[in-house]
Amino acid sequence: MTRRPRRRIAAAGGCVIRRGVSCAVLVLALVPARGAALDPRLAAALDAASRDARLPVLVRLALPAPGTGAARAVVEARARAAFAEALGRLRPRLAALAASDDAPRAPVASWTAGVLAAELTPAAIESLAADPAVAAISLDPPRAALLPETRPGPAGGQTWRGRLDLPEEDHSGGVAAGVRRIGAPDVWDRLGLTGRGVVVAVVDSGVCPRHPGIAGRLWVNPAEDLDGDGVPFDPDDLDGVDQDGNGLVDDLAGWDFADNDPFPDDASGHGSHVAGIVAGGPTDGFRAGVAPGARVMALRVPGSTLRQADVFRALDYAAGMGADVVNLSLGWRAEWGPDRAAWRRAADTLHALGIVVVAAAGNEGWGREPVNVRTPADVPGVLAVGATGPADRPAVFSSRGPVAWPEFPYPPGLAKPDLAAPGIDARSHALCDGLADESGTSMAAPHVSGAVALLREADPRLAPDEIAALLARTAADVGPAGPDRETGAGRLDALAAAQAVAPRYAIESWRIDDAGGGDGDGVGEPGERPALEVRLVRTAGEPADRVRARLVVLDGPADVVVPEAHWGHLEPGRPASPDRPFVLAIDGSCGARIRLAVDVVDASGRRSRLPLVLRTGRPVAAELFADDFEQDRGWSVVSDARAGAFVRERPRATRLGGRPANPGDDAGGAGHAWVTGNGAARALDDDLDAGTTAIVSPVLDPRGFVSLELSWAWWFARRGRPGWPVAEGLVAEVSLDGGASWLPLDAAGRDDPAWRRRRADLTALVDPPPAVLQVRFRAAAADGEGDGDDVLIEAGVDEVRLRGVRAVCE
DSSP: OOBOOOOOOBBTTSOBOOTTOOSOSSOOOBOOSSSOEEOHHHHHHHHHOBTTOOEEEEEEEOOOOOOOSSOHHHHHHHHHHHHHHHHHHHHHHHHHHHTSTTOOEEEEEETTTTEEEEEEOHHHHHHHHTSTTEEEEEEOOOBOOBOOOOOSSSTTSOOHHHHTTOOOOOOGGGBOHHHHHTTHHHHHHHHOOSOTTOEEEEEESOBOTTSTTTGGGBOOOTTTOTTOOOOTTOGGGOOSOOTTOSSOTTOSSEEETTTTBSOOBOSSSHHHHHHHHHHOOEETTEEOOSOTTSEEEEEEOOSSSBOHHHHHHHHHHHHHTTOSEEEEOBOBOGGGOOOHHHHHHHHHHHHHTTOEEEEEOOSOTTSOTTSOSOBTTTSTTSEEEEEEOTTSOBOTTSOOOOBOBTTBOTTTOBOOOSEEEEOSSEEEEOTTSSEEEEOSHHHHHHHHHHHHHHHHHHOTTOOHHHHHHHHHHHSBOOSSSSOBTTTBTOBOOHHHHHHHHOOSEEEEEEEEEOTTTSOSSSOOOTTOOOEEEEEEEEOSSSOEEEEEEEEEEEESSEEEEEOEEEEEEEOBTOOBOOSSOEEEEEOSOTTOEEEEEEEEEOTTOOEEEEEEEEESSEEEEEEEEEEOSSSOOSOEEEEOOSBOOEEEEOOOOEEETTEEEEOSSOTTSSSOEEEEOOOOSSGGGSSOBSEEEEEEOOOBOOTTEEEEEEEEEEEEEEESSOOOTTTSEEEEEEESSTTSSOEEEEEEOSOEEEEEEEEEEOGGGGSSOOSOBEEEEEEEEOOOSSTTTOOEEEEEEEEEEEEEEEEEOO
């Protein structure tokens, strides 16, 4: 076996890295002569590797910080666009590698973490490290990152409860002891909260969908649920088609990232136990779940050993498919050298999307700070959860803080864990049937994830930081007075947290009356002074007296003329109207959004803020733009590809390997479409090669629209060697600034030679409406033109429509 010449690369601190010698315990990047940083373990591996060796690595791209302060759809679109742009800068080097003996194996990408992952040769690593688009490269070998049940001695020996001489857990009364200890049953019964409408992604060893306690509590992907019956793994829905265009076929109830299939079945029991604590329903009359009304998005990663890239792919899925909470009962020990910067970017991205990330602190309580808490629990913004026992005593195995980061140098470092939860002899699902008791911070974390689901039902507007602060403020202080390095702010108290946010009132209905202050059509319009009548209902608790409310304008063109209303006495469950309505003075333009808050208070002094949103004008269905491409409607072509630019013609069919390459008709069956190439009889002679081609719509004016949906049909064929993710594909994008920047809406990257109809909701992007809007469809190829280097890339676009609701004021 040929060895590469030994190298010595200077580390940031000036020391010299040699085989078997490490310069740092926490975060220390090695800096080659130019380009990206290499972590010490990768440098040592390169030093020992043969020329043809394949090393599993993470290639972290140079990216700006994730944007915040916008709607989730906008934040996601911008994060995806930033990643695609960075990847585009790297594309020439990726294309050259793909065509060489150093072509990557098993390449995957993660837009949340901002990384590419693959098995690379030393030459490929050095090539990528020299590119300014790459920030760092680190080793990503498989690790036993799923935190197993922790035991004080050999398997089958004494339990932690027995060793610590703790009282036996009381699982009587049909409820798990830990679930009862945090007050969850009182949240269900007294506040009526069960986590309804909240999706918790459980990134773990999978779940057993046949367990009676979880069978009806799995999240179902609505785009893949063809018959709309909400049944996971329904044979009627498994049609072999990627209905939602996310690149995964039949992902009806999550995904198995270990076996790359739509069946995230659990084989070890770890994930099933965790999912049961989050949302498990009755099993033979026993309730194990904190939030039985929530839905579990099952995302399976390898159960024995896994790579960081496996989890990053699952985080991409959770972020893109609408998860509200992510539970990570897993983690990397410091000595394994996790890419903490990549984990931090992933956490920051999910945080910007409004997703709460909960992680187990780790089961290495005998270790030393500041490297005792596992990654990602050590990441700022991630809720790190330690474990407590039956008597609220900290578990001796629970990892302790603090941790260190550049902005939190140790000492004193960043305080971790954030809080603790029951984690000794936690009773939950035993794989496919029955119940089992297990111990570990893996069991503590899902108690917190379930509690977050309860809070999200109570107030979906709560941001991750607000939830973290609320849980800390209401936690039971079970250790030394004040925050400590074992239990953080204290043991989780779900009841106290829910009581702090759960409204006791709800808006049953409301109506506008503009008979005395407008034109009497029942619609609020600019220039009017309409009355706003709000019917309230008391949702929980005892009857209330002296119920009153004040109306506040949070945002929008309106002022409050009559700000107070009174309801007097309210019985639970009985809606009532006030003694008099509120009165508004409306200004601004037609279709403007007015965000209001109804601040309710009663004789108890307890307050509830209820959101209410008005739109000025009457909503009317309307079409902004429609084009079937039979005539020239002002689209332009932008291309830097060597061949195969978009043309508007009748498609000419081509085939490769017995399968369609270029379509033979447009999406309607007889007409024009935009297609790549289209001039040659042989498929590879006129397909898209070595670059991008795009069609750009004329500038459109969406003002006046309060909702907007883009629909289109497209075709994408891809044949040949596997390439880097996102380097080749077809993307739908929208611009709101005249083409200065583009936000991705949808992407096609796998071979699917058929016309597929797609939709994208643009409502979040046009609220408030921009002055201009353009649509772009962009196809990219990373290959060359020679037969030995050519990958078939053919794309088509047809039948583009923008429809929605326009506000009309009279």
